[in-house]
Amino acid sequence: MTESDGHRFYGDLAVWWPLVSAPAEYAEEAAFAASLLDTADGPTRTVLELGSGGGNNAFHLKTRYAMTLVDISEAMLAVSRELNPECEHLQGDMRELRLERTFDAVFVHDAIEYMTTEDDLRRAVETAYVHCRPGGVAVLVPDSVAENFEPETEHGGNDAPDGRGVRYLSWSVDPDPSDTTTRVDYAFLLRGVDGSVSVAHDTHLLGLFPRELWLRVLSESGFTAARVVAEVTSEDRLPREFFVGFRPA
Known part of the structure; x- marks a missing residue:
């Protein structure tokens, strides 16, 4: 899911x-x-x-x-x-x-x-x-x-033959070590076929057991x-x- x-x-x-x-x-x-x-x-x-x-x-x-x-x-x-x-x-x-x-x-x-x-x-x-x-x-x-979680930052992305492209940055943290969740924030740079670039942000709450x-x-x-x-x-x-x-x- x-x-x-x-x-x-x-x-x-x-x-x-x-x-x-x-x-x-x-x-x-x-x-x-x-x-x-x-x-x-x-x-x-x-x-x-x-x-x-x-x-x-x-x-x-x-x-x-x-x-x-x-x-x-x-x-x-x-x-x-x-x-x-x-x-x-x-x-x-x-x-x-x-x-x-x-x-x-x-x-x-x-x-x-x-x-x-x-x-x-x-x-x-x-x-x-x-x-x-x-x-x-x-x-x-x-x-x-829970035993091996570490806050981290990752980045990546790929380009398509039609000129589109993506670059992203993810930032994983554990704001409250006493609960069963961590948080990941994503920042995206999205390049369209016309070369224009837009920015998007997304936040995900994940389980940690x-x-x-x-x-x-x-x-x-x-x-x-x-x-x-x-x-x-x-x-x-x-x-x-x-x-x-x-x-x-």
């Missing part, structure tokens, strides 16, 4: 997403995620991705699995349909979704961070559980956990829970933690 309510990033700015974050940037992490999705009991052929956003993970995973992509933002689904026309796309909230069918695996990338309370997180994990077949696996990937809570929520939802630390080749990134739930056969 990319949370669209009140977020320009996933609303009127969604058309710029391919220039904010390119699919190539997701290749390494998608490959590691696939190695965990393949740990289901029996072959992993079908994968439900919750909070699929602009489809950058699916761009890599669709070569291995039949992907069903769900996001709360119709604008982001439109972007993903252009990138991944082979995939099934559905609009829905990961806290409430019920498709009345199961998959070999369920994948939730960093959209899981829009769960800002334990209740939100629990509801999202329960959604993953009910859509995971017996013997299947769920893989959830927050950007940070300790490892123990992640594992407990997975276990209490019915999964056998595990934590896996990804191998990272980039020297400027902390190892990313994947939370894996195995649904008993």
Whole structure:
């Protein structure tokens, strides 16, 4: 789920997403995620991705699995349909979704961070559980956990052949370490085909939970829970933690 309510990033700015974050940037992490999705009991052929956003993970995973992509933002689904026309796309909230069918695996990338309370997180994990077949696996990937969060600033962006371009700056902070949220502010410079540049700002509230809570929520939802630390080749990134739930056969 990319949370669209009140977020320009996933609303009127969604058309710029391919220039904010390119699919190539997701290749390494998608490959590691696939190695965990393949740990289901029996072959992993079908994968439900919750909070699929602009489809950058699916761009890599669709070569291995039949992907069903769900996001709360119709604008982001439109972007993903252009990138991944082979995939099934559905609009829905990961806290409430019920498709009345199961998959070999369920994948939730960093959209899981829009769960800002334990209740939100629990509801999202329960959604993953009910859509995971017996013997299947769920893989959830927050950007940070409470034990390793650090304030940071990032920047990036890309250019398109038609002259459009994006440059962005993100600023992540934890205003109140006693609660379960952090704040990220984004500033965007958006260059149109005519060369004119506009400025946009967007603020996102994200959830931040300790490892123990992640594992407990997975276990209490019915999964056998595990934590896996990804191998990272980039020297400027902390190892990313994947939370894996195995649904008993």
